Amino acid sequence: MAGWLTHIGVQRAAMTMRAGGVIAYPTESVWGLGADPGNAEAVSRLLALKHRAPEKGLILIAASVEQVEPWLAPLPDVQRETLLASWPGPNTWLVPNGGLASPWVTGKHSSVALRVTAHPVAAALCRAFGGPIISTSANPQGRPAAKDAIQVRRYFGRQLDAIAPGRTGGRRQPSQIRDLASGKTLRP
Template identity: 55%
Template sequence: MLQATSLDNTVDALRAGGVIAYPTEAVWGLGCDPDDASALTRLLRIKRRDPAKGVILVAASLEQFSPWLEGLPEERRAVLAEPQPQPTTWLVPDNGRAAELVRGEHDRVALRVSDHPLVGELCRAFGGPLVSTSANRAGEPSAMSAEEVTRIFGDELDALFDGPLGGHTRPSTIRDLATGQVLRA
């Protein structure tokens, strides 16, 4: 049975190509190294998610997204740096850095700087962004606790970084950086 793991053991699992569970702002998430194609493939298989949909990347700071933001005009970067009233995932034009499984069938990549302290701690310890997709089987409700994650996924995951959710009641808002359009409120 999957047990809670320390920060160091969770980071070790990520670096070894593992798939992890961790609390986010509103729901539990599944994550892996966005640059590890086999980990991404495994995460999508565990979740039963259509690879064409793509996934969100989460980071502790905008600086951690630097490779994904190369070539982005300064005025667009300024928009990304503006404080938002709620967690916001931005759809940013792909500069060729995002793996196909991250981007899915889209020409943009979904990026969110998280203010959740444990997500920040995890991304800083890992040294960069992580995949962040809700901890559920596709089409099912998202896990709201470590116990639900364990019930849903059993031993399919490599680490569980336990802690409280961030206190938001809904997943992040998704906005298109180019147009400002809200795609998910």
């Protein structure tokens, strides 16, 4: 963990996000695009790069439960236990937002998509950044998600401000997305 946290490429990518940049980084199954979720301009640029409709919303990933605690505090114990049993790992949950995440993150939804990642580079990025970051697959809408940094460069060329080091975790499928309130699986 400490190795990736202090890696110059991870530090540079985190600094780039703090400065309003858009980056690419490896996750459990595919490469992702990331930005500061509190920076509307950076998120808007990320959405434009992907050709993604803003109303769809975006996922926030974190390095630890503590980084997403503001969304978990009001949850009933049984829901909280469900989340904690699935994290860290490739499990994204739709959790009531309560006004904490910006509309450019939630899109048209009243919930926010949260994941505590088990991927060492993605987790190190969140730690170095100081909190949750945007996570969406690194691909233009309608194209296959990038599986390596070479594909990221093919898709986006020099439009990205940084590309973090590392490789994907080798999972075949992206994270599962489930609604915490209903238990419904939205993406298997």
